[in-house]
Amino acid sequence: MIGAYEITLVAVVSINLMLALGLNLITGFCGQVSLGHAAFFGTGAYAAALVAGGLPLPAVLLVAGLFACALGLLVGVASLRVREDFLAITTMGVGFVFVGVVRKQGFLGAEMGLTDIPDHGLGDLGFVGLCLALVALMALLTWHIKRSWMGFGFAAVADDERTARTLGINAAAYKLAAFVIGTFLAGVAGAVYAYFTRFIIPGAFGFTVSISILTMVIVGGVGSIWGVVVAAVLLTLLPEFSRVINDYKLLLYGALIVLTMRFAPGGLAGVVAAVKARVRPGGGP
């Protein structure tokens, strides 16, 4: 038997997983640092809230994803113009502009946000099933992309864009593809969030959210699917299970970012790989 608390946990963990998997595709696979992932999440949530009254659930998820990836395509175009730390602050700027614009739009409820988002009509178990199914689908999708030719293209662009170009890899197309797919996933996560909370405010899609998602990707190990999944689950659940951790959640996230960047740039996946290599010297892949 699952109660309201368990449903909340599953929903929150699933939403964070979807966001982290999407960002992992952009930042991890393709090497494009984004500090504005919450803007795409928010776009999906607002789009879903606006159309949820008139469309069936699958269509709402699709619309939310499409709106988010339309914005993602724009930011992707920006990534063709600026690189590395400049792309990072451009995407950060997109996040701030998104919240700054939404705060002032009457039809988006301005500061008060949108309320009375319709029920998903799946029942509690159905909603939990939907969350888990979407997470599984997205994990499989990113896993498949990583092993495909596209994943190879992403890796080449992430590793050394200039060399990739010299080898005839269309870096621009791969970057745009990474942004479009990754932000589509964020948009779907936004729709699930809108159905879950049934009311949304601009503050729920701010810079802190972008940084939290980035923390999950970095701590898990940039580019590693299992690492990101483990980190997203742990970092979401730890504050839930311990009041002390919850009070100092941001301090923990900040410290994890600093320590990972400083001492273990490969994150969880990097540490595990290093340990494996030490246990079986010369062996293994």
Place this chain on the structure above:
Amino acid sequence: MLHVELVLQGLINGSMYAVIAVGLTLVYGLLRILHVAHAGLFTLGAYITVLITNATGSLPLAVLAATLVVGVAGMLVYRLLYEPLLDRPPYVALIASIGLFICMEESYRIVFGPYGNSFDTMQLTQRITIGPIGMAAADAAMLVGAVVLLTGLGLLMKRTRFGIAWRATVTDPAMARSFGIDTIKVRYVNFFIASALAAAAGALVAVLNNLVEPTMGSVPSYKSLAIIVLGGLGNVGGTLAAALLLGVIEAYGTIYAGAFLDRDAIAFVFLIAVLMVRPQGLFAAR
């Protein structure tokens, strides 16, 4: 009259941005690091100013202590965080800096409480009138303070041996080294000066608002990133122009664009527009 008030308000805000952003641009010019945690040092300076003023009753003593302590703290940030990351891709230091900034804000919240601190007795409350313009002494202190600090920095850069060493190191570190310049020392002095400027800005803002809060650095931190990009990155003069311009544009934007855009987002609209059209910045040297 409205325009005089708006421009004046814009210049007061802009001079605060200028003092903070100049420190960032010094760090960027030397090391190519986008030093977000700079605003954490700004907040630390503001807290030290308020706490020492309340303990000793002397504002000048407090400002002196704040600049010294924060200057040293800035050198520590360089030594412990940035130096080991220098040969990694530039976004690594940026993300680490954001992490450090979040840690600093949270630490202030935990140590000093979430509601902020004020001076026991308000500082600089007199009113000054020059012709038709009237303003609080704290506003005037912000303007004058910014002019004095930035002029001092300008003289330091143009007239002193450190200034020559700094400019040589920025232009060509290897060549500077071969002429006997201690480039490592230049980095430490650079962080000391930049952080001391941030502390001074923090002290001025503390006096201006009679309030210091754990999150008072949030808006300046990301906004000053936008300013140094607009100013042409590492270009001190461009940074000053961009800071003052942004202050004035924001003052007007609050009145004329408030209906569709939040004031704090204006800087980023410009940031994105400028980066798309001129990725090297508005006032870039090239």
